Amino acid sequence: MNNFIVKNFLWKFIKRLANLNLSLSILSLIALFCILGSIIEQEQVSSYYLLNYSNYSIFILSFGLDHVFSTWWFIVILFIFILSLLSCTFFTQLPTLKNARRWKFMYNKKNSNSSSYVFSNYPKLNYSFTNIIYSLIRLNFFVFSRSSSIYSYKGLYGRIAPIFVHFSIVTILVGSVYSFLSSFMVQELVPRGELFHIKNTVHAGLSSRLPSNLLFHIDDFYINYNANNSIKQFFSLISVSRNNEKIINSKLVFVNKPLRLNQISMYQTDWQVDAIRLSFGKDYSIQKQLIKTNLNNNNCWVAGVVIENKKQIFFVLRSLENRVLICDSNGLILSEVSFGQQIYINEIPVIIQDIITSTGIQIKSDPGISFVYLGFFIMILSTFISYISYSQVWINTSINHINFFGSTNRAILLFEQETLSLQKIYFSYISLKDFSTNKVNFILR
Structure with a gap:
């Protein structure tokens, strides 16, 4: 008897969800929270909201408005809206089609x-x-x-179109929830020639899994310049191996041309110049950090080396293709050399062995995006069909x-x-x- 009462209650509840006014109200509520999620910066540290939203920081942090789209209550609202669309489809649209x-x-x-x-x-x-x-x-x-x-x-296809519109919206919402729960994003800044694992997580869903058996290697990094010395494009050659075994994929990655492996995408996002490697004589070599600065509205990198009596010389790099300027502490240019070229400083042979660079790699996995694309495709198609x-x-x-x-x-x-x-x-x-x-x-x- 109790089971019958529960089933009867659930049946009536689901049928009431087919009400158009209720569906529009839920949709308006979802739109309101989406607007809030667009106005309030998402996924920031607590101190950011305490500083920038001092009057509302407690309210924002208490109700999860700092991560609206992954809160439990937002997912529950989406789930109720999905039930409303499905009930409208099965209790209203399909009987109408059958009657037609x-x-x-x-x-x-x-x-x-x-x-x-x-x-x-x-x-x-x-x-x-x-x-x-x-x-x-x-x-x-x-x-x-x-x-x-x-x-x-x-x-008759014109009467079928509203049903497919409902299913397309459901597919988009299911794909979005799946993305919230299973997607992740990782940001890595890796020196050229180094190995790395996926570890610096920026965002990870509750059910997401980082692939621990993949090992990545930055084989090379270089930059192409325009005639005016501005950056045209920067490239990273990345190799991927599984369980320290043979390479399973290798690709030259640049902006808008990612490396895709299974459900993982690797994007080229940033780069930086880290250090200069120098050799003094035959047995001594050092590595000095290059500090980024601005000279005549142009970026350049500078490293200082003490030679004797606290005197310094400076190595100035303007681009990865240009020669390196050697200056004294007064800013006078002493010499201009190429990579690998030998020069003498205080009668000591000095060679610029290498410029150490790092490449910024963003690694993303979003298995729900295919459902979102499928939903939008069905929606566009059904919109055209509805004009029949x-x-x-x-x-x-x-x-x-x-x-x-x-x-x-x-x-x-x-x-x-x-x-x-x-x-x-x-x-x-x-x-x-x-x-x-x-x-x-x-x-x-």
């Missing part, structure tokens, strides 16, 4: 719907019933006949006439043109029949 497919014969004028359009009465002649059926078929109507009545329709007019035609015969009734849900002018075409086709069949009859009579004579 029924044969609705009309035997007199009193049966006609007040919203139908009565266009004309055709004279009843020999073979009129057959001629009107052929005329409707030529206009791509589905025709059904019973006794002295005809029912026909076309454009659903038209119905009823025909019954009286003693001297054929009565014609018709209705459509959109494109009334087009439907009126179709009825005129139907009339022309019908009378053309009649004239052909009369002509063939006269011809036969003439021959028989």
Whole structure:
């Protein structure tokens, strides 16, 4: 008995979710929270909200407005909206479609719907019933006949479109929730020639799993420059191996050209110059950090080396393609050398061995995005299909006439043109029949 009461309650609750006003209210609530999520910066540290939203920081942090789209209450609202759409589909749209497919014969004028359009009465002649059926078929109507009545329709796909719109929205929402729960984003800044694992997580869903068996290697990093020395593009050659075994993938990655492996995408996002490696003589080498600065509105990197009596020389790098300037503490240029070129400082041979650079790699996994794309594709397709007019035609015969009734849900002018075409086709069949009859009579004579 208790199970029956619970099932009855759930059944009534689900049927009430099919209410259009309720669905619109839930949709408005979702839109409101989406606006809040767009206005308030998401996924920031608590101190950010305490500093920038001092009057509302407690409210924002208490209700999770700092991560609206991954809060439990937002996901619950989405789930209720999905139930509302599904209940509307199964309790309203599908019965409407089923009713549209029924044969609705009309035997007199009193049966006609007040919203139908009565266009004309055709004279009843020999073979009129057959001629009107052929005329409707030529206009791509589905025709059904019973006794002295005809029912026909076309454009049933237009009635199917709202169902697919609902399913597309459900697919988009399910894909979004799946993304919230299972996606992750990692940001790495890796020196050229180094190995790295996925570890510096920026965002991770509750059910996301970072692939621990993948090992990445930055084989190379370089930059292409324009003629004016501005950056044209920067590239990273990345190799991927599994469980320290052989390389399973290798690709040159640059902006808008990621490396994709299974459900993981690796994007080139940033770069930086880290250090300069110098060798003094045959046995001594050092590595000095390059500090980024601005000189005449151009970026450059500077590293200082103490040579003797606290005197310094500075190595200035303007780009990865340019030569390195060697300056004294007063800013005077002492020399300009290339990578690998040997120079003498205080009679000591010095070689610039390498410029150490790092590449910024963003690693993302979003398994729900395919569902979102599929949902939008179905929505766009069903939107176009919804413009197909659903038209119905009823025909019954009286003693001297054929009565014609018709209705459509959109494109009334087009439907009126179709009825005129139907009339022309019908009378053309009649004239052909009369002509063939006269011809036969003439021959028989």
